[in-house]
Amino acid sequence: MIGNDVVDFDDPEAQPAASHPRFDRRVFSAVERKAIAASTDPGRERWVFWAAKEAAYKLLRAADSTTVFSPRKFEVTRVGPSRASVRWQDRVLHVDLEIRQRAVHAVARGRGRRHVVLATAEHHGADPSRSVRALAIETLAQHLGAAPGELRIERARGCPPVLFLRDRPMGGGLSLSHHGRYVAFACERPPGAGWG
Ligand SMILES: CC(C)(COP(=O)(O)OP(=O)(O)OC[C@H]1O[C@@H](n2cnc3c(N)ncnc32)[C@H](O)[C@@H]1OP(=O)(O)O)[C@@H](O)C(=O)NCCC(=O)NCCS
Structure with a gap:
């Protein structure tokens, strides 16, 4: 998974002016709020924490x-510049963080850490759901040695x-994920698949 x-x-919605202490108290624990405040860029760090929570939830x-999804129950700890752990009930999930100048991409992986393909891209169309599917299919077709037309992505509601x-x-x-101008995906190697 x-x-x-x-x-x-x-x-x-990610601008510091759009942040509300009441929202922060609702979604971040006291320990998380302290860690965010102590970071070099609290305005961004709170979104890094948020992305880690959402990735773990998905x-x-x-x-x-x-x-x-009770955001406070997904407790984030930074364990380095590009890693976080998220505790939820009795589980601890590892989250890889790719923090760029203008966006963060968080990827939570299950145990076993199978090989993962991921990508982030800016999108300029009107439909981010379509853009993220195009990015995933184009990227994954190369790894699977298939033509993009042989792949498709389906999702039932919920x-x-x-x-x-x-x-x-x-x-x-x-x-799959999309926010603002960015789309991103992460995919585990399918069992038994050739994966270049
Ligand atoms: C699934 C969920 C986390 C998506 O997060 P989001 O930040 O709104 O949107 P993202 O762009 O990151 O992700 C959207 C993608 O998540 C995927 N997704 C949807 N339902 C999913 C599920 N049940 N499991 C995993 N992935 C799911 C879809 O691929 C979707 O993209 P698509 O609509 O283009 O297919 C969100 O819809 C959700 O259920 N949130 C919980 C709502 C909630 O309880 N809120 C409380 C707020 S305090």
């Missing part, structure tokens, strides 16, 4: 559709997306 989340730091939700190759569901986890 896998979960990913992208946050565009330049999006109006992974858990893909495994169990009854998982509820469920995680599923990758199909030549009409066969591929198995490994796939997670």
